Amino acid sequence: MKKSKYISSIASAVGIFILLLLIVISIYTPGAPQNKKQNSLNDKNSKKAENILEYQDPSIADQKSSVISFNSKGDKESFLKSNSINSNDLIQIPSTNSYQINLSQEQLSELNDQDKIKIYPNVIYRATATPNDELYSQQWNLAKVSAPSAWDISKSSASIKIAVIDTGFAKFHQDLVNKFDLASGYDFANNDSDVAAGTTNINGAYVYHGTSAASLAAAETNNSVGLASLGWGSRIIPIQSLSDDGFGNTFTVSAGIYHAVNNGASVISLSLGSTVPDSFLENAINYAISNNVIVVAASGNESCNCINYPANYSSVIAVGSSDPSDVRSSFSNFGNNLDIVAPGSGGVRAATMNSINQTTLYSSNFSGTSSSTPQVAGLAALIKSLRPSSTQTEVESYIRNGADKVAGMAGQNFSTSYGYGRINATASLVRAGAYSWQLQSQSSDKNLNLLPRGEKSTLTVIAKNTGTQTWQNSGPNPVRLATYAPQDRASTFYTSNWISQSRASNLLESEVAPGSNGTFQFDIQSGSAAGQYNEKFNLVAENIGWFNDAGLNFLITLINPSSSAQIVSNTYTASSTATSITPSQIIIKNTGNVTWFKTGVYTADLYINPYNSTSPFQDSSWFSSAIASRMQESSVAPNSNATFNFSLKSPQINGSYTQQYRLGITNLGWSNLYPTQNINVSGGTEEYKPVYRHYSPSRGSHFYTTDLNESNIIRAQGWNFEGIAWRVSPNPNSKPVYRHYSPSRGRHFYTTSQNESNTIRSQGWNYEGVAWYASETTTSQPIYRHYSPTRRAHFYTKDLNESNIIRSQGWNFEGIEYYAF
Ligand SMILES: [Ca+2]
Ligand SMILES: [Ca+2]
Ligand SMILES: [Ca+2]
Secondary structure (H helix, E strand, O other): OHHHHHHHHHHHHHHHOOOOOOOEOOOOOOOOHHHHHHOOOOOOOOHHHHHHHHOOOOOOEEEEEEEEEEOOHHHHHHHHHHOOOOHHHEEEOOOOOEEEEOOOHHHHHOOOOHHHEEEEEEEEEEEOOOOOOOOOOOOHHHHHOOHHHHHHHOOOOOOOEEEEEEOOEOOOOOOOOOOEOHHHOEEOOOOEOOOEOOOOOOOOOOOOHHHHHHHHHHOOOOOOOOOOOOOOOOEEEEEEOOOOOOEEEHHHHHHHHHHHHHOOOOEEEEOEEEOOOOHHHHHHHHHHHHOOOEEEEEOOOOOOOOOOEOOOOOOOEEEEEEOOOOOEOOOOOOOOOOOEEEEOOOOOOEEOOOOOOOOOOEEOOOOOHHHHHHHHHHHHHHHHHHOOOOOHHHHHHHHHHHOEOOHHHOOOOOEOOOEOOEOOHHHHHHHHHHOOEEEEEEEEOOOHHHEEOOOOEEEEEEEEEOOOOOEEOOOOOOEEEEEOOOOOOOOOOOOOOOOEOOEEEEOOOOEEOOOOEEEEEEEEOOOOOOEEEEEEEEEEEOOOEEOOOOOEEEEEEEEOOOOOEEEEEEEOOOEEEOOOEEEEEEEEEEOOOOOEEOOOOOEEEEEEOOOOOOOOOOOOOOOOOOEEEEOOOOEEOOOOEEEEEEEEEOOOEOEEEEEEEEEEEOOOEEOOOOOEEEEEEEOOEOOOEEEEEEEEOOOOEEEEEOOHHHHHHHHHOOOEEEEEEEEEEOOOOOOEEEEEEEOOOOEEEEEOOHHHHHHHHHOOOEEEEEEEEOOOOOOOEEEEEEEEOOOOEEEEEOOHHHHHHHHHOOOEEEEEEEEEO
């Protein structure tokens, strides 16, 4: 009961599956009724009996022949002898102990010496059929799978051979004639060495099939004729295992596989299948895989969850079909063992042939998983050309992992309709190791755990080329260090020596061969908030793809910058002669956390304090009137010393001077220290006298004197002391300043004009004598004079800002009265 049900399910499945069918035939011979009973349905101990029962449908397996394997060569001779079988009735799979024999499994199982043999059903294989209702189009399928950039990585070569096991071939087709390795081919369908299609039925339904499949794997590319093919430079071993009508069996297909492996194939493409498992064929496939030959097979075209064999063996790369929109072709079989889909409907162009034209004919629509499969074989050949030693498992994973996840997968990594997605040749080649790397070292010139905000640091990465491609630093596919996780992230550490915000560095070397090291170097700088940052990078081959993630990241802790500093030494001549030039040196230790520079981000300069004041010791060697000195060193790291060398030119006027400096750091501010120099100047002229300034709110007028006693007296009388207005020459000279007082106005008036003095004296002003002497040189400090008609008072100041303010308040500006200090 149980087995009958199984048989009927197979039968109905065969009815549904249009493309591939395997037929196991068991014909019971009249001569052996007693043994037949022995190997009955119910005999659960007989594996052979089960095989016979499973495949007794003549549409699944040949009922008149079997495949037989002898345990050893000697076993063959004794087995044939004891059963009176002529060795001419056996066809050998070359170099093996396996044969096709024209006896049913049932008949074989009744012969003597069963321990010397294994018996297999001769399952029937059929070419994958082609739906004929598709539209014509160009070779969209190649662009779809990113073939052009894959060819930038590898075009394969004649040493990589794809065995196309199929119907016969148009041996002299213009786009295949140079690709066929005819000497390595064989025709197991007709058991001869000529693989030409149509020798038994030129009008056979699948007479074209092998030609089309071969062209999709490796039609001659870049020959100005016909098609391009994914496999580009790979050669083809043409193996005919199916008839012109598209049928073969366990023996013909398995023989083809053994032959392919033994004749140097790197890849086997099987656009064929059946609906049932087949342990003999499975052994042949395992033989291929164990010899490092990649096996690719069609999932079948029955629109069901019923992947054909051998594709349904998980070790095989099982290929389904997709359309130009990356949607599963309606016919394409699906299921848990589907690995991948590739273009197979919607107008895939292929070479073809018919009874009239076997050299220049092309099909506008070779459709079905038969079409998808040789394209994946072509991709496997490209991978093999990069990595000749890669195994079936590795090639399958490169193809799976490089696949594009299409919309129909709804965000999943795998689906039964699409497997791991639609092939992407470029991404698979990258994963196959065209571009791969290992991090050798990473370094920075600063401590990245304590990097002040705004501080620049130079990072260096040494990368080993562990791939098969030579890295270039120019051309269409330069290798660069780029932001990663997420890819192409705009980095906040970007600086102007990057290529862009996501491309930190070009390769420094012009090229780096496999096995050698390449160098990347770039600056980082960020004004982002203090805190920890993890900047991840990876290598990218532009217009090709990303490398493996080698785990390159820089952990950066940004801290707030500090301008802290300490005086180490302050050397100068404390007692100098007027107008002499003496050396001075101030050494300051950088106790902050940023590097000071002579020029650039953090430029450290020794300024005069207060900022923008002028120094009487300014020398022509100074950097500017505000900056006494720039540091000697080009850069001073934290905990190092900065040296400021400069000269002091003592002033003409004697006195005790206090020179004060302050360290200013561009982009950071003032340091927290004030180097001070107390210098006693002698041998020159006397020191300038201060002019004290006072204001009486009740009078609304100012009073100026150089006499400290007088100043003290009027302060006691209610005048506000406003400080030192300016300084004047200590000695009499040719520029006296005349002082006058008007008792009626209660105001003082000062002028250097003798005429003006005489005029106001005649108007009732009292002359009070020479107040002081002005400077005789106009390069000293101008004294501005103003008059308020409403107050009827004069006001003098050396401060231009103050002058401008009172002018705007209604005072008339009367010009520069004289010069002082
Ligand atoms: Ca032939
Ligand atoms: Ca071509
Ligand atoms: Ca698989």
